[in-house]
Amino acid sequence: MSTFTVRHAPSLKSQHKKDIPAGWLRSIREAQLTVLCYHRVEHPDDNGFQGFKPTYSATREAFVRQMDYLKAHYNPISLRDLVAWLDEDRQLPPCPVLITFDDGYRDNAEVAWPIMRDRGLPAAIFLATEYIGAGRPFIWDFAAYCFQQTPRYSAAVPLIGWTSLGTEGERDSATVAWVEKRKRLPAAGRDQAMSELAAALDVPPAPQDTFRRLYLDWSDVQVLARQGVEFGAHTCSHPILTQVSPTEADEEIIHSINELTSRLGAAPLAFAYPNGSARDYSHVHEAIVRQSGMPVAFSLEPGPIALPMIRNRLMSIPRIYIGRNDNMLRFIAKLNGVARFSHLVRSYLPLRKPVSA
Numbered sequence: 001m002s003t004f005t006v007r008h009a010p011s012l013k014s015q016h017k018k019d020i021p022a023g024w025l026r027s028i029r030e031a032q033l034t035v036l037c038y039h040r041v042e043h044p045d046d047n048g049f050q051g052f053k054p055t056y057s058a059t060r061e062a063f064v065r066q067m068d069y070l071k072a073h074y075n076p077i078s079l080r081d082l083v084a085w086l087d088e089d090r091q092l093p094p095c096p097v098l099i100t101f102d103d104g105y106r107d108n109a110e111v112a113w114p115i116m117r118d119r120g121l122p123a124a125i126f127l128a129t130e131y132i133g134a135g136r137p138f139i140w141d142f143a144a145y146c147f148q149q150t151p152r153y154s155a156a157v158p159l160i161g162w163t164s165l166g167t168e169g170e171r172d173s174a175t176v177a178w179v180e181k182r183k184r185l186p187a188a189g190r191d192q193a194m195s196e197l198a199a200a201l202d203v204p205p206a207p208q209d210t211f212r213r214l215y216l217d218w219s220d221v222q223v224l225a226r227q228g229v230e231f232g233a234h235t236c237s238h239p240i241l242t243q244v245s246p247t248e249a250d251e252e253i254i255h256s257i258n259e260l261t262s263r264l265g266a267a268p269l270a271f272a273y274p275n276g277s278a279r280d281y282s283h284v285h286e287a288i289v290r291q292s293g294m295p296v297a298f299s300l301e302p303g304p305i306a307l308p309m310i311r312n313r314l315m316s317i318p319r320i321y322i323g324r325n326d327n328m329l330r331f332i333a334k335l336n337g338v339a340r341f342s343h344l345v346r347s348y349l350p351l352r353k354p355v356s357a
């Protein structure tokens with residue numbers, strides 16, 4: 001495996017793209033930062049149980065097309081490049097794009113990173129530290145397992161009531177409905193909610209390593225870091241921060257940063273809020289992240305963002321959520337701010353909201 005080298009200002013300038021469309025679109029794009037947020041890159045039907053389907057951001061083939069497009073039309077940057085620009089140590093190239101992943105899925109290492117490394121594209125992964133190498137599932141992956149494994153064709157499901165489970169489509173829909181309901185309840189009681197779901201669906205405990213193989217472990221993280229992948233913090237247990245007390249939020253943020261610092265030998269450069277919409281974090285959490293020494297933090301309010309605006313939003317830089325329904329037309333539209341526009345008039349546009357982050 002080749003080593004990714006962090007580029008410095010002269011090399012960034014030397015890689016400015018020449019095939020960017022001329023005119024107003026170019027001038028707008030040159031002066032804004034585009035940050036993309038992926039979760040998983042693979043096909044959800046490959047190799048048996050593979051977790052909650054909405055966390056799949058792109059198939060391998062779609063991801064290749066997207067990375068090729070970014071390489072041709074944008075100038076990919078790293079977190080380090082962004083922070084150096086904020087410190088006025090380095091210029092940003094025109095049309096900068098930062099490619100990020102949330103949560104810490106293993107396919108980031110096995111599928112996405114080799115595609116990016118081959119193209120010289122930097123990657124940043126935000127880890128929810130309690131799931132790394134622990135074999136503990138995110139609640140949405142646990143739900144997906146239960147709804148896939150249940151022997152029942154219908155059931156009285158906690159939170160969503162009597163549900164038909166006869167087809168794969170019905171099970172997928174039930175999984176999304178349960179996860180969305182559970183996500184908006186207090187983080188406390190999460191373990192009890194999972195055991196109640198398994199009981200309602202007659203699902204015995206999952207075999208060992210069912211979930212462990214979905215996520216990176218710390219040795220994966222250290223190998224990737226040596227190859228140039230950057231890591232940021234994403235809390236420990238991935239609560240929606242507005243649903244826990246300020247004390248718990250403080251612990252979740254600080255402990256995740258400390259864990260990454262300890263594992264990687266240097267403090268991370270960034271934090272990403274779980275779920276990331278405007279109602280999922282507040283100025284209280286921005287202050288905790290800032291006081292923890294993070295130069296920047298990312299939300300999932302849609303971008304891109306004009307470069308002059310970034311200093312006003314250092315603790316809530318917007319990112320564009322990429323989902324598995326984004327064909328190239330939608331992908332390009334999102335890069336050009338359609339999701340940001342639809343954020344304002346969502347009810348008039350048929351774009352999906354992020355299901356999980």
Ligand SMILES: [Zn+2]
Nearest residue numbers: 102103274357
């Ligand atoms: Zn997340």
